[in-house]
Amino acid sequence: MRRSREDRIAGGVAAAVATRFGRDVMLVRILFALAALLTVGMPLYVVMWLLLPMEGDDGSIAARALKDRRGIGQAIALATLLAAVFVIISLLGAGWANGYAWAIVISAAGLVLIWRNASAEEQVLLRQEAEPLMALTSHNRRKATLVRIAVALALVIAGLSILLSGHVGVATLRPLGGLILVVAAIVILLGPWWLRVARDLMLERQARARAEERTEIAARVHDSVLQTLALIQRNADQPAEVVKLARAQERELRSWLFEGRAPGEAHGESTTIAQGIRQIQQDVEERHGVPVEAITVGDCELDDQLKALLAAAREATVNAAKWSGAEVVSVFAEVEPDEVSVYVRDRGRGFDPAEVPQDRKGLAESVQARMTRRGGTAVVRSVKDEGTEVTLRMPRTTGPRQPSRA
Amino acid sequence: MTGPRVFIVDDHGLFRAGVRSEIGDHVEVIGEADDVQPAIAKIGELLPDVVLLDVHLPSGGGQAVVSSVKADHPEVKFLALSASDAPEDVIAAVRAGARGYVTKTISTGELVDAIRRVADGDAVFSPMLAGFVLDAFSTLPGAEVAERPSFDPELDQLTSREREVLRLIARGYTYKEIARELFISVKTVEHHVSSVLRKLQLSTRHQLTRWATERRLT
Numbered sequence: 163m164r165r166s167r168e169d170r171i172a173g174g175v176a177a178a179v180a181t182r183f184g185r186d187v188m189l190v191r192i193l194f195a196l197a198a199l200l201t202v203g204m205p206l207y208v209v210m211w212l213l214l215p216m217e218g219d220d221g222s223i224a225a226r227a228l229k230d231r232r233g234i235g236q237a238i239a240l241a242t243l244l245a246a247v248f249v250i251i252s253l254l255g256a257g258w259a260n261g262y263a264w265a266i267v268i269s270a271a272g273l274v275l276i277w278r279n280a281s282a283e284e285q286v287l288l289r290q291e292a293e294p295l296m297a298l299t300s301h302n303r304r305k306a307t308l309v310r311i312a313v314a315l316a317l318v319i320a321g322l323s324i325l326l327s328g329h330v331g332v333a334t335l336r337p338l339g340g341l342i343l344v345v346a347a348i349v350i351l352l353g354p355w356w357l358r359v360a361r362d363l364m365l366e367r368q369a370r371a372r373a374e375e376r377t378e379i380a381a382r383v384h385d386s387v388l389q390t391l392a393l394i395q396r397n398a399d400q401p402a403e404v405v406k407l408a409r410a411q412e413r414e415l416r417s418w419l420f421e422g423r424a425p426g427e428a429h430g431e432s433t434t435i436a437q438g439i440r441q442i443q444q445d446v447e448e449r450h451g452v453p454v455e456a457i458t459v460g461d462c463e464l465d466d467q468l469k470a471l472l473a474a475a476r477e478a479t480v481n482a483a484k485w486s487g488a489e490v491v492s493v494f495a496e497v498e499p500d501e502v503s504v505y506v507r508d509r510g511r512g513f514d515p516a517e518v519p520q521d522r523k524g525l526a527e528s529v530q531a532r533m534t535r536r537g538g539t540a541v542v543r544s545v546k547d548e549g550t551e552v553t554l555r556m557p558r559t560t561g562p563r564q565p566s567r568a
Numbered sequence: 569m570t571g572p573r574v575f576i577v578d579d580h581g582l583f584r585a586g587v588r589s590e591i592g593d594h595v596e597v598i599g600e601a602d603d604v605q606p607a608i609a610k611i612g613e614l615l616p617d618v619v620l621l622d623v624h625l626p627s628g629g630g631q632a633v634v635s636s637v638k639a640d641h642p643e644v645k646f647l648a649l650s651a652s653d654a655p656e657d658v659i660a661a662v663r664a665g666a667r668g669y670v671t672k673t674i675s676t677g678e679l680v681d682a683i684r685r686v687a688d689g690d691a692v693f694s695p696m697l698a699g700f701v702l703d704a705f706s707t708l709p710g711a712e713v714a715e716r717p718s719f720d721p722e723l724d725q726l727t728s729r730e731r732e733v734l735r736l737i738a739r740g741y742t743y744k745e746i747a748r749e750l751f752i753s754v755k756t757v758e759h760h761v762s763s764v765l766r767k768l769q770l771s772t773r774h775q776l777t778r779w780a781t782e783r784r785l786t
Contacts, residue, residue: 453673457699457738460706492695492740496702505739551739 165216168367171359172291173211173276173284201265208272219281226279233278237271244270290359310351317347386414406451413444435502436461438472439495442479446491450483453490460497462558468502470536471556474529478506478552486510486550501557509549529554571595571680572687575616577607577633578649579626583672587620587679594680602626607633615641617687621666623650623657631664638665647686655700663769668692690758691765698737701726701768724771726764733760 166177169187176194180187197203212224227233248263277288321343390411397403432438436458443456464472475493482491488510495504529552533540538556574595578584579602588597599614601607604627611619611633619637623630634646648661648669658669667686670679671694682692693701705726726734729750736746743761747754 455695455740457695459699459702459738490740494695494699494735494739496735496738507740509740 163214165211165214167217170287170363173207174216175207175210175214178210178214201262205265205268205272208269208276211276212272216281216284223276223279227275230275230279233275236278237274240274241267241271290362310354314347314351317343317350321347382418387411402451405453406447409447409453410444413447432464432472434461434463435468435472435495435497438464438468439475439493439504442472442476443493445476446479446483450480452483452488454479454483454493455490456493456495458495458497462497462502465559467536467538467556467559470532471502471504471538471554474532474538474540474554475504475506477529477532478554482506482508482510482550482552486512488549497558499558501555503556504554505551506554507549507551512544512546512549514544514546572617572683573598573614574683575607575611575614575619576600577602577611577619577625577630578622579603579624580622583622590676591680591683595683604628604630604632608636611637611644612640615644617645618683619644619646620683621646621648621661623648623661629657629660631660631666634661634664634666645686645689647682647692655704658697658700659704659768662697662765665769667765668694669697670694671696685758689762691761693734693737693761693764695738695740698734701764702731702734702738705731705767705771724767726767730760730764733757734764737761 163178163182165174166181167174169177171191176190177187179185180190194203194207197206212227213222215222244267245263248267277285280288390407394404394407397407432441439456439458443454446452446454462468475495479491479493482488486508488508490508492507493504494507495502529542530540533554533556536556538554540555541553542550543553544550572595574591574597576584576587576597577600578587581602584600584602588600591597595618598616599610601610602625604625607619607621607625619633621630621633625633630648637644637646646661646666648658648666649672650657650661650669651672662669667689668682668691670682670692674682674694685692705724732750733746736749741749743754743757746757750757
């Protein structure tokens with residue numbers, strides 16, 4: 163059982179109990195409040211606060227308090243003093259107070275130990291909670307606090323006098339009225355401050371969430387962008403390598419920012435045309451260092467035919483990157499209701515199909531063979547010194563067209 | 569040098585300096601700004617022919633510059649420039665009134681070309697934008713019903729010729745190559761592209777209006 167760091171009003175004990183027994187925190191808090199009226203709640207809470215370690219801490223406050231001689235001394239002194247006060251009160255004839263005496267004595271002594279030995283973070287919170295008392299000593303809010311205390315005191319006195327006269331009078335409603343006045347006094351006295359504490363807690367939680375997000379982004383930027391920048395600096399004398407690194411980084415960042423894919427996340431098998439084309443772009447840029455401008459219009463699931471189409475497109479793109487000498491290769495894929503077409507174009511040196519030597523027939527033959535085997539077509543158009551364009555078409559048999567960027 | 573007078577709006581000083589030195593020999597760069605407010609003020613003062621506009625600026629989208637300047641000086645033309653390629657940014661800038669869109673990785677020659685073309689009142693589409701437009705105007709069987717039909721239903725679809733031109737742009741063809749491929753003149757290609765631009769700016773097609781409303785542009 164651990165006290166909660168996040169979900170807390172005082173020590174986070176209620177949240178600890180709630181988590182342990184799988185109940186709602188609010189319910190546990192109400193039970194504690196009710197128990198406090200029956201005397202056990204308050205000391206029970208304080209003792210648990212002392213004994214339960216906080217989330218993420220290794221020791222409880224009690225463990226630290228044992229070594230705090232002065233704290234123990236102060237606690238005992240305060241307890242003795244309070245005990246004496248209660249003895250006097252009971253001597254004066256207000257016997258009802260004695261029922262609460264032991265609870266208040268234990269709680270007060272416990273709070274002294276907590277106050278002295280809580281972690282720094284917890285002390286900040288405690289200081290906030292003790293603010294109404296501190297406010298008396300600061301000047302700016304003093305007047306308002308004094309007014310509030312005066313009103314609250316008047317209400318408490320009125321309430322207590324009604325309560326105390328209750329057993330003399332007849333009406334059973336009277337104690338109830340007294341109770342209401344006392345509660346009203348507490349609300350007036352503590353309400354504004356309590357609201358502020360609640361708001362501060364919320365703000366603090368938000369700030370922490372933001373900080374966490376920032377660290378995560380920083381980690382990712384470090385993992386990918388900074389590493390790449392370091393590599394680029396080291397390879398500054400090799401332009402081709404620098405372009406390659408920059409392109410790869412750009413693509414990674416883009417897929418993270420606009421498609422929500424984490425850098426370095428496994429891409430797995432492509433299942434749609436758009437993914438497949440993107441994969442080709444990425445692989446060719448990485449392996450051959452030539453930028454590929456890839457555009458896809460529409461999208462659909464892959465079947466065997468379309469896988470063959472992608473394989474042919476890959477071969478054509480690799481070919482263009484390797485042999486054409488062009489600065490960039492354009493790949494355009496369009497999914498239409500009855501067919502899918504892919505165009506691979508470069509503005510490289512081009513070739514005359516008649517002049518291609520027998521051993522370099524790779525492109526035409528393997529691409530064409532792949533396509534025709536599945537019922538598609540491949541057309542290679544090349545003009546010497548102007549470039550080459552490979553047009554691949556595959557009829558569609560299954561699945562509807564989907565918009566690519568819906 | 570008597571090229572078009574160009575104004576650059578981009579929040580990256582390095583990028584502005586780079587573009588300036590690249591295109592400085594071919595066009596006249598008369599000023600630059602790094603954010604929406606200074607850009608609006610300086611453009612209104614200098615009245616350039618073409619504004620090169622980054623669609624991402626510190627205090628919001630570049631489309632704010634377009635719509636604000638267009639209101640007072642409709643003759644100033646905008647060419648949107650971006651590193652993002654996110655369709656909604658691009659479409660937002662174009663619908664606000666930019667005459668075209670190119671990516672920041674464009675080569676110097678192509679950029680100068682694009683600036684001249686925009687200065688002449690033509691439209692410039694990058695292959696990426698052509699792809700988006702084809703996508704947005706594609707006829708989805710059964711699914712495509714404009715929520716609010718345009719006054720002119722022709723605005724909601726592309727002619728087959730326009731489609732062909734866009735497809736060739738997406739395939740990486742220049743206007744000259746497109747003209748040769750389709751046996752038409754370069755002027756006709758420009759005409760088709762301008763007409764697509766007009767549809768892009770005025771159509772109420774569902775996909776476009778969705779992009780536009782997401783950016784509070786309608």
